[in-house]
Amino acid sequence: MERTEIVDKLTVIFRNVFNSENIVLRDDMTADDVDSWDSLTHMAMISEVEKCFSIKFKLKELNKLRQVGDLIATIESKLQQ
Amino acid sequence: MLFTSYGFLLFFVVVFFLYWLLLREKKWWKNWVILVASYVFYGIADWKMIPLLAVATAIFYWLGIRIRSAKTEKGSNAYKIIGIVLGVGTLVYFKYFNFFVQSFSDMFSAMGLQVNLHAFNIIIPLGVSYFTFKLISYVIDVYNEEMEPCRDFVVFADYVAFFPTIMAGPIDRPRAFISQLQVNRSFDRGMAVDGCRQILWGLFKKIVIADNCTIAIDEVFAMSQVPASLYLVGALLAIFQLYADFSGYSDMAIGLGKLLGVNVTRNFRYPFFATNIAEFWRRWHMSLTKWMTDYVFTPLSFVMRKWGKFGLIVAILVNMLLVGLWHGDNWTYAVFGLFHGLLFIPLIITGGFNARQNEKTIKFGLPHPVSLLKMLCIFGLCTCGIIIFNAESVGDALGYFRSMADVDIWRASYRFFLFPKNYVGFLVVFMLVVEWIQRDREHALDLTRIKYRWGRWLIYYIVILAIIFFDAMSADQFIYLKF
Known part of the structure; x- marks a missing residue:
């Protein structure tokens, strides 16, 4: 799957979970940039990403995510496995 | 060897000079x-x-x-x-x-x-x-x-x-x-001076507030037929005693670290100004809260991510139960933890779990009435928690609540004002006012915004004199050493 396709799908998930139609993903975006991105919505978002891309995250991978760019890179690497 | 003892002072002076004066270039x-x-x-x-x-x-x-x-x-x-x-x-x-x-x-x-x-x-x-x-x-x-x-x-x-x-x-x-x-590490004068200020504030909280609270609590409960209002006074003294004792210890530990050029993690951020329970725990015993969040709460909420809010509630209840039990082997600690866990549930349901606190102020930097009301509610709930925390058994805690639940609770107990240590109430108010003014600083004696040197020294002298004058001479152990 192309990176742009991943970003498009991820944008839909982010807009749904964080309940904001204006979200435009950037690689350096973090939880501080999105009002409703908290512990609960974070796990809801992860759950949606797993469903959408048919992948499973490990806790170790989640712990390393610092920004949206890391999430995209992790999804890319999982899809290539 | 307590941080507040002369023995420790001598020990630290020797360590300090060996550390900085000999073989300075060798880590x-x-x-x-x-x-x-x-x-x-x-x-x-x-x-x-x-x-x-x-x-x-x-x-x-x-x-x-x-x-x-x-x-x-x-x-x-x-x-x-x-x-x-x-x-x-x-x-x-x-x-x-x-x-x-x-x-x-x-x-x-x-x-x-x-x-x-x-x-x-x-x-x-x-x-x-x-x-x-x-x-x-x-x-x-x-x-x-x-x-x-x-x-x-x-x-x-x-x-x-x-x-x-x-x-x-x-x-x-x-x-x-x-x-x-x-x-x-090379000696950083600014860091060392800030360490001394933080130690001084820690000493003030321990010697002036916590130790005097301890004596006042003993006086309250030494009397026969304690009226309900004094049970309330006792509970309030207990929460300030615990806060001043433990945050005072933490300030001293962090200050000692700074004197050695080592940054120790922060442990308290003015918890009584929290306006919801999650914010309280982000400000009270922060290093334990962060530890439990990273190694218990996050893995649990990850495992239960498909259960949505229900999963989060289970994760927070387990997390807070363990926070309570971390303190020791008594069911009171488990109940204390669960009690705090339950307080999180409305926050999770309403979606305010991670809401960032915005302290609104009105004229003269005073807290906005709505913020103040929220702070008082959280303070009241945490005081109830401390009653459970300090009790010998769950039955004793319930007995304490029963003793408070009397019409007498509404009568100001003039008897408290007869105690020799009744000035402790004013000292607590002084501590809270100073901490409110300094709430954006790491510790209350970070006076770098006062331009005049004499102004800063005047405040240091007042604090030092307060420590000498109000020293309870009880040389009490620090409460958290037993955990």
Whole structure:
């Protein structure tokens, strides 16, 4: 799957979970940039990403995510496995 | 050897000069000074437990290296699990073994069964709750590739046994702490001066507030026929006593770290100004809250991510139960933890769990009435929690609540004003006012915004005089040393 396709799908998930139609993903975006991105919505978002891309995250991978760019890179690497 | 004793002052002066004056260019020297000082400090308190500390340090040092050098993910995971089991096992054995034996014995007796379970005479090593948590976080962080394993044994042993924090925290995290010791430190006058200010504020909270609260509480309950309103006064004194004692200790530990050029993690951020319970826990015993969030709450909420809010509620209840039980082997701590866990539920349901606090103020920097009301509500709930926390048993806590639930509660108890230590109320208000004004600073005596030197020194002198004048002379132990 192309990176742009991943970003498009991820944008839909982010807009749904964080309940904001204006979200435009950037690689350096973090939880501080999105009002409703908290512990609960974070796990809801992860759950949606797993469903959408048919992948499973490990806790170790989640712990390393610092920004949206890391999430995209992790999804890319999982899809290539 | 208490931080507030002259013995400790002498000990620290010797350490300070050895650390900064000899072999200034050698980081290994500074690390060795910390190590020897830490083991001497620990040995004076409890020399019999030095082998436990040293062996645990050696095992976890080895585990860290094995986690990284293991050839397979499975092997690496196995070493991490060994570390967690050993860390938790040490804690459970020393702190909770007798509690489990007694609880099982009581349970079987209640069912009418005779059992031959005997409690052992287990001596709890000082600081075990703190250094085992440091060890556990180290193996998990190395496994999660948050940090490289430490390959300098002295540095690692310093991390585990650092004398300002080994007895009662704050619980430093390995990456932030170890990285500071892996480079040489040069004396930073600004950092050292700030450390002295923070120690001074810690001394004020311990000697002036906490110790006087202790005496006032004893006076309140020494009288016959305590009226309901004095039970309320006693509960209020107890929460301020605990806060001043523990945050005072933490300030001193952080200040001592700064004098050695080492940044110790923050432990309190003015918790009484929190406007919701999640915010309170982000400000109270922060190093424990952060530890539990990272190693208990996050993994649990990850496992239960498909259950949405329900999963989060279960995760927070388990997390807070363990926070309570971390304090010791009494059901009161479990109930205290669960009580706080339950307070989170409305917040989770309404979606305010991670809401960032915005303290609104009105004229003269006073809190907005709505913010003030929220702060008072959280303070009231936490005071109820402290009643459970301090009680000998759950039954005693309920008895305390019953004693407070009397029409007499609404009558101001003039009898409190007859006590010799009744001025403690004014001292507490003084502490709160100073902390409110300084709430955006790391500690209340960070007076860098006062331009005039004489102005800053005037305040330091007032605090020093207050310490001398209001010294309760009780030389009380720090409450959190027993945990």
